[in-house]
Amino acid sequence: MRVAVGSDHAGYDAKQEVVQMLEEHGHEVRDMGAYSRESVDYPDIAVAVSECVARGEADRGILVCGTGIGMSITANKVRGIRAALCYDEFTARAAREHNDANVLAVGSRTTAAYAILRIVGIFLDTQFAGGRHAARVQKIAECERKHGGC
Ligand code: RB5
Numbered sequence: 001m002r003v004a005v006g007s008d009h010a011g012y013d014a015k016q017e018v019v020q021m022l023e024e025h026g027h028e029v030r031d032m033g034a035y036s037r038e039s040v041d042y043p044d045i046a047v048a049v050s051e052c053v054a055r056g057e058a059d060r061g062i063l064v065c066g067t068g069i070g071m072s073i074t075a076n077k078v079r080g081i082r083a084a085l086c087y088d089e090f091t092a093r094a095a096r097e098h099n100d101a102n103v104l105a106v107g108s109r110t111t112a113a114y115a116i117l118r119i120v121g122i123f124l125d126t127q128f129a130g131g132r133h134a135a136r137v138q139k140i141a142e143c144e145r146k147h148g149g150c
Contacts, residue, residue, distance in 0.1 A: 001124055004058035006032040006045035007108075008071075011064030013037075014108040014116050018062055021117050027124070030058055046074035053102050054080040061103035062120055068107035075103045079144060082137070087111050092119040096126035098133050099140075 003022055007015035012034050022029045032048045034040045042065045049061040061083075063071035068085045075083035083103035084095035087110060095101040104123045106116050128134075 001060060002028045002030070002058045003060050003062060003124065004030045004032055004049045004052040005062045005064075006049040006071075007034055007064035008042040008045055008066070009034055009037050009039045010066035011071075011106075011108045014106070014113050015062075015064045017113055017117060018064065018120055021120070022124075025121075042070040043074040046071045047078060050075040050078035050081045050083070050103055054078050059102075060124060062123075063103060063105045064108055064116070065105070066107055066109040068105040068110065072103075072105035075105065082140060086119050086123065088115065089118055089122050092122040093126050096123060097129040098136075100128040100133070100137050 005015060005019055019029050019031050030052060033045055046063055049063055052058045053061040063075060065071045072083045072085040075081050081103050082099055082101045083105055084099060084101035085105045086092040086095055104120065106119055
């Protein structure tokens with residue numbers, strides 16, 4: 001799978017672990033920064049990763065900041081993005097099965113590194129369930145058309 005990955009300074013260490021794990025599992029990883037623990041603004045990274053997914057250059061996006069909140073808020077402003085802030089295996093699975101989320105946001109200050117790796121694995125391995133959920137996801141797209149994204 002082609003996976004775009006990004007973090008701010010707070011998520012840098014966890015993002016490095018995510019990149020390593022994904023490469024070890026044979027995924028095609030696009031690391032869009034941060035490239036050090038030096039302070040950066042999370043919206044810049046969230047937009048870069050989300051646009052990559054929205055353009056179809058990556059199948060999924062993974063974003064890490066301190067809480068995952070800023071990353072998820074920003075990513076959901078990009079047209080075509082359904083970003084889910086997940087904090088355990090249940091939410092990661094539900095984000096894919098029910099919401100067909102294409103971007104995952106996690107918090108390095110709220111979620112342990114080993115749990116982040118588990119969450120990422122589930123997010124990439126779980127299929128959208130479709131069925132009744134498809135009509136609801138369609139309504140998200142209609143909402144986006146009505147209210148606009150960037
Ligand atoms: C950075 O201090 C922090 O605000 C950021 O990582 C994130 O938690 C924002 O939502």
